[in-house]
Amino acid sequence: MARHQGRGMASINYPIGMNLGGDPSQALVHANPDGKFTVALSAIDLGQGMKQVSRQIAAETLGVPIEDVYVDTADSDTGPHDMGSFASRGTHRVGNAVIVAAKEARGVLLEAAAEELEVNADDLVTDGKGNIHVRGAASKSITVKAASQAAQFKQGKTIAGRGIFLIPLSNVSPETGEMSPVTAYAHACLVVDLEVCDETGDVKVNKMTSAYELGRALNPKMVEQQLVGGAWMGMSHALYETPEPYYPNPEHGGRDYNEYLMPGPGDIAPHDITVLERPAPDGPFGGKGPGEMCANPVLPAVANAIFNAIGVRIDTLPITPEKILRALKAQGGARPQVRRA
Amino acid sequence: MARMPVQFRLNGSDRAVFVEPAETLLGTIRRGLGDFAPKFGCGQGTCGVCTVLVDGEPRLGCLTLSVTCEGRSIETASGLADGPTLHPLQVAFMEHFAAQCGFCTPGMLMAAKALLDRNPDPTRVEVVEAIAGNICRCTGYEPIINAILAAAQQRGARRA
Numbered sequence: 092m093a094r095h096q097g098r099g100m101a102s103i104n105y106p107i108g109m110n111l112g113g114d115p116s117q118a119l120v121h122a123n124p125d126g127k128f129t130v131a132l133s134a135i136d137l138g139q140g141m142k143q144v145s146r147q148i149a150a151e152t153l154g155v156p157i158e159d160v161y162v163d164t165a166d167s168d169t170g171p172h173d174m175g176s177f178a179s180r181g182t183h184r185v186g187n188a189v190i191v192a193a194k195e196a197r198g199v200l201l202e203a204a205a206e207e208l209e210v211n212a213d214d215l216v217t218d219g220k221g222n223i224h225v226r227g228a229a230s231k232s233i234t235v236k237a238a239s240q241a242a243q244f245k246q247g248k249t250i251a252g253r254g255i256f257l258i259p260l261s262n263v264s265p266e267t268g269e270m271s272p273v274t275a276y277a278h279a280c281l282v283v284d285l286e287v288c289d290e291t292g293d294v295k296v297n298k299m300t301s302a303y304e305l306g307r308a309l310n311p312k313m314v315e316q317q318l319v320g321g322a323w324m325g326m327s328h329a330l331y332e333t334p335e336p337y338y339p340n341p342e343h344g345g346r347d348y349n350e351y352l353m354p355g356p357g358d359i360a361p362h363d364i365t366v367l368e369r370p371a372p373d374g375p376f377g378g379k380g381p382g383e384m385c386a387n388p389v390l391p392a393v394a395n396a397i398f399n400a401i402g403v404r405i406d407t408l409p410i411t412p413e414k415i416l417r418a419l420k421a422q423g424g425a426r427p428q429v430r431r432a
Numbered sequence: 433m434a435r436m437p438v439q440f441r442l443n444g445s446d447r448a449v450f451v452e453p454a455e456t457l458l459g460t461i462r463r464g465l466g467d468f469a470p471k472f473g474c475g476q477g478t479c480g481v482c483t484v485l486v487d488g489e490p491r492l493g494c495l496t497l498s499v500t501c502e503g504r505s506i507e508t509a510s511g512l513a514d515g516p517t518l519h520p521l522q523v524a525f526m527e528h529f530a531a532q533c534g535f536c537t538p539g540m541l542m543a544a545k546a547l548l549d550r551n552p553d554p555t556r557v558e559v560v561e562a563i564a565g566n567i568c569r570c571t572g573y574e575p576i577i578n579a580i581l582a583a584a585q586q587r588g589a590r591r592a
Contacts, residue, residue, distance in 0.1 A: 138532030138570050316529040316575060323572025348478040348567070356560045356573040 092290035095427050097400025101391035102280045105384040107371075108180035110272035113257035116184040117171035120149060120192040122200065122250035124243055126221070126236025127159040130192070133170035134185045139382075140313040141181045147309060148186045148375050152193035153200070154217025155235055171253075179382020182309065183275055184256050186375030192254030199250045203242035204233050275371045277379045278304040281322070281388035287400040289425045292412025294330055294397065299362040301388065306371040306379030314381055318364050321385020326360070327353045328386065329393035333409045402426030440501045442467065443511025451498040458482045458493030461508060469509040469538045473567075480566030483539035484508050490546040492565075509538035512545070521545060524583035525576070532570030539566050544580045554584055 108114045119131040130149045136142040142162045150157040163170070173185065197217075204223040205212035208231060216226050217235070224232035242248040261271040281301040287294050299322055308314040331352045334344040345351045370377020390408060398404050402425060403418035419425060435450040442465060449464045461467050461484065470493050473479035482493035485507040512519035521544050524530070531537045540563055547554055547562035554562070559580045560573075568576060 138534065312529055316532065316571070319574050320532060320570045320572040323574075324569075347476060348474040349476065353567065353569075355567075356563050356577060359573050362572075362574070 092288065093425070094286045094288050095400040095425055096284070096286050096430070097396040097398070097427075098282060098284050098430060099392045099394065099396025099399055100280065100282045101388040101395060103278065103384065103388045103391075105179065105277045105279065105382075105387060106273040107178075107183045107275040107277060107379045107382070108258065108273050109174070109178050110258070110261050110270065111174075113260055114174055114178075114180065114184060115255055115257035116173045116180070116188040118145075118185065118188040118192040118254040119171050120153070120189070120196040120252045120254070122196065122235075122239040122242070124240060126234065126239040127161065128153060128155065128193075128196070130160060130162045130189060131166075131170045132162065132164045132185060132189075133167045133173035133175075134181055135165040135176045137176070139176055139181060140310060140317070141176050141185065143313060144182050144309050144378070144380075145185060145189050148189045149193045150219075151376065152190050153197050154219055154223075156219065156221055159221065159235070171255075179277070179380055179384060181382070182378045182380030183306075183371070183374050184258075186309075186378060187256035187373070188254040190254065190375050191256065192252040195252030195254070196250055197252070199242070199248055199252070200235065200238055203246055203248055203250060204238040206246055207233050207238060207241050274373050275306065275379045277306065277381070277384050279384055279388045281392045283389065283392040283396045285393065285396045285400065287397055287415060287425075289401060289419055292415035292419075294393075294410065294412070294415070296326055296330070296358075296360040296393070298360050299326075299389070299392075301362065302365040302367055303381065303384070304367040304369055305381050305384070306374045307368050307377035308366055309376060309378040311366070314366060315364065317381040318366070318385050319362060321381065321383075322362050322364075322389050323354065323359060325386035325389025326358075326393065328408060329390045330354070330409050330411075333411065399428045399430065400425075402428055436499055438498050438502050440503060441505040443507055449498075453497075453499060455498045456494055457484065457486075457491070457496040457498050457501055457506070460498040461493060461506070467508055467510050470542075471535055471538060473535070478565075478567075479536075479539075480543065480563075481536055481539040483542045483566060485542055485546055488546065488549060490543050490565075507542065507545070509541045512541060519545075520586050521548070521580070521583045524579040524586065528575045528579035528582060530571060530575040530579040536566055536568040536570075540568065540576055544583070547580070548584055548587065552584060553588060554581070556581065 145162045146160045150160045201212045201215045221235050222232050242250050263270045284298040285296045371379045439448045471481040473481035475494050477492045477495040484493045487504050543563050559577050
């Protein structure tokens with residue numbers, strides 16, 4: 092019996108969003124009587140950070156403090172239409188829609204302020220702290236709250252904005268199958284160091300080292316959070332999660348959490364992450380988003396590392412101890428491959 | 433079968449409730465007493481989201497019969513904060529981004545509290561053991577482990 096060390100690498104090129112009917116997202120932004128803003132979305136946030144990122148984007152575009160923006164998500168009865176939070180599309184598609192809506196709302200806000208200050212709206216700027224003033228003349232100012240109230244109770248204006256973002260559908264060439272499915276791609280490279288036991292087929296991941304290029308990291312802590320959790324999920328897909336063994340028939344498959352394995356807190360490996368920021372030209376403030384790409388490179392990197400360790404190619408997932416032992420048996424034992432330092 | 437009276441303390445308040453003999457503590461806490469912090473996940477004791485403390489010990493609410501809790505003291509994540517002041521574990525979970533969807537969080541917090549109450553200065557391995565029965569789908573556990581270690585450190589610093 093021996094435990095064989097292996098190292099594997101994978102690089103990926105990941106499309107942000109889909110090439111389906113324009114892949115649209117919409118956003119509605121409006122000011123409330125207290126001068127705070129509501130962003131209505133149908134995109135949902137079940138932990139991906141959609142709310143936080145939309146809030147940052149709306150506050151930055153409106154020119155108001157982030158505390159003054161509330162994001163109302165996930166009510167598809169009352170919110171504007173959205174394809175949804177999936178396909179790594181949230182930051183890019185929804186963020187762009189929020190920018191469009193917030194720009195329109197900001198325009199009305201400045202018009203309302205201009206009317207109160209008796210100046211031209213083009214000369215007004217926001218300070219990001221809840222005030223609007225004449226460019227170069229900070230004393231000639233009005234609060235966002237006062238401007239919002241004047242609009243609603245005096246001028247009869249709705250400080251609101253509508254936003255939609257869509258990618259023109261790219262048709263598939265009937266000759267070559269060529270198309271341009273999306274406008275932004277994220278990239279990643281991940282190296283896995285692991286060891287394989289040739290007696291039990293057990294795989295232990297010892298270390299992950301990765302670099303992710305995902306446009307501008309709009310919220311660096313949440314990007315890190317996504318990458319750490321996503322890599323764990325990739326490891327889980329690569330080595331654990333399955334309803335197998337299901338032969339000789341599916342009745343032998345797992346039926347519940349007891350039999351459906353995932354790596355626990357004791358199975359995780361140190362993960363050294365580098366985030367590279369290359370702002371996307373058509374991304375909201377350059378953001379593309381981490382999304383599903385967090386998990387993807389781990390799977391091929393693990394498969395390559397196992398080949399490096401014992402010389403067998405497993406091409407179905409997950410790579411369970413049983414598959415490793417069967418492959419080793421077929422090959423007549425482990426054949427460790429060349430390792431480069 | 434006749435319903436049975438049970439009295440216990442829930443987060444410091446005396447509560448009395450009639451329960452079915454086979455009713456679980458989780459069902460009593462959620463439906464009977466309206467504390468929705470502990471979650472219902474697998475219902476068979478493998479995911480840990482229903483973890484509550486019974487006399488300071490972590491217990492799976494979905495596998496504990498309410499009638500066995502007579503006279504005991506039950507703690508849930510709802511009782512962690514002292515008014516507007518969050519528990520050090522809650523603060524550490526926030527600061528270390530230890531929640532994404534948040535479904536495992538109430539169970540993780542209670543498993544962590546049980547650990548820190550009996551072992552204020554745990555090693556990383558002891559933290560891992562303490563939450564080994566709690567499944568998290570989002571975080572990859574690393575931020576949760578770091579948060580618990582940080583909370584322990586902060587509590588230690590306050591005592592010193």
